[in-house]
Amino acid sequence: MFTVYVYTLDTLADWELGYVTAELNSKRFFKKDAPGIAVKMVGISKEPIKTMGGLTILPDCTINDVAVDEKSVLLLPGANTWDDPKHGAIIEKAKGLLSAGATVCAICGATTALANAGLLDQRLHTSNGTGYLAMFSPCYKGQQFYVDQPSVSDQNLITASSTGALLWAKQIIERLEIFQPDTLEAWYMYFSSGEEQHFFALMQTLPTSE
Numbered sequence: 001m002f003t004v005y006v007y008t009l010d011t012l013a014d015w016e017l018g019y020v021t022a023e024l025n026s027k028r029f030f031k032k033d034a035p036g037i038a039v040k041m042v043g044i045s046k047e048p049i050k051t052m053g054g055l056t057i058l059p060d061c062t063i064n065d066v067a068v069d070e071k072s073v074l075l076l077p078g079a080n081t082w083d084d085p086k087h088g089a090i091i092e093k094a095k096g097l098l099s100a101g102a103t104v105c106a107i108c109g110a111t112t113a114l115a116n117a118g119l120l121d122q123r124l125h126t127s128n129g130t131g132y133l134a135m136f137s138p139c140y141k142g143q144q145f146y147v148d149q150p151s152v153s154d155q156n157l158i159t160a161s162s163t164g165a166l167l168w169a170k171q172i173i174e175r176l177e178i179f180q181p182d183t184l185e186a187w188y189m190y191f192s193s194g195e196e197q198h199f200f201a202l203m204q205t206l207p208t209s210e
Contacts, residue, residue, distance in 0.1 A: 007074065
C-alpha cells in the first residue's frame, strides 16, 4: 500500500495536480494487480486552504502525520506562496523522505523550495528554467544537473515545469507501477495528442471483467 501525500498551500496551482490525482483517486485505468493507493491531503494545519482557482481544500492530516518510509509519496504542487518560511517544514520532510527511499514529486514553484534546500544540487531535475531557479532560489547550485525537459525523473525524485503536468503524472504513475505499460503509453498519447485512435487503444489495454 502506497500513501500519496498531496501538500496543500494557499494559491496551489490546481491544474498541475489534475492529471495525477484524478487517476490515483479514480483507479479507472489501474492494472489488476496494482498496489493499493491511498491519497491524503496534507497541510501545515487542518485549516482549509484556497487554491489559485478559488477552490477550497480541507487537509486530511498535517506534516507530522506523513510517514517517512519507502511506501510514501509526496506531491508538491506549484503555488505563489512557496517563499513563505512556514513551508520549510514540508521541505525538511521531503529531505527525510528522499533519504529513506520514498518518492518526492515537485512541480513549478515547489522546485524552487527544493533548490533552496540544496536538494537539486546533485540530482537530475527540471523546473521553469535555470534562470527561474536562480531568480527565486539564491542557494541553487545544481545548474550542471538541470535537464531542459517538461518533467524529469531521477530515481525517487520527479520534477517538472509549470507546463509539464501531463508528463509529470505519467512518470509518477510509472514509478508506482499501477498501470500496465501499454495502458500508460496509450493514456499519455491520448491526453497529449487528443487523437481518437489513442483513446480506443487505451480502452483495449484495460483488463476485462471476469
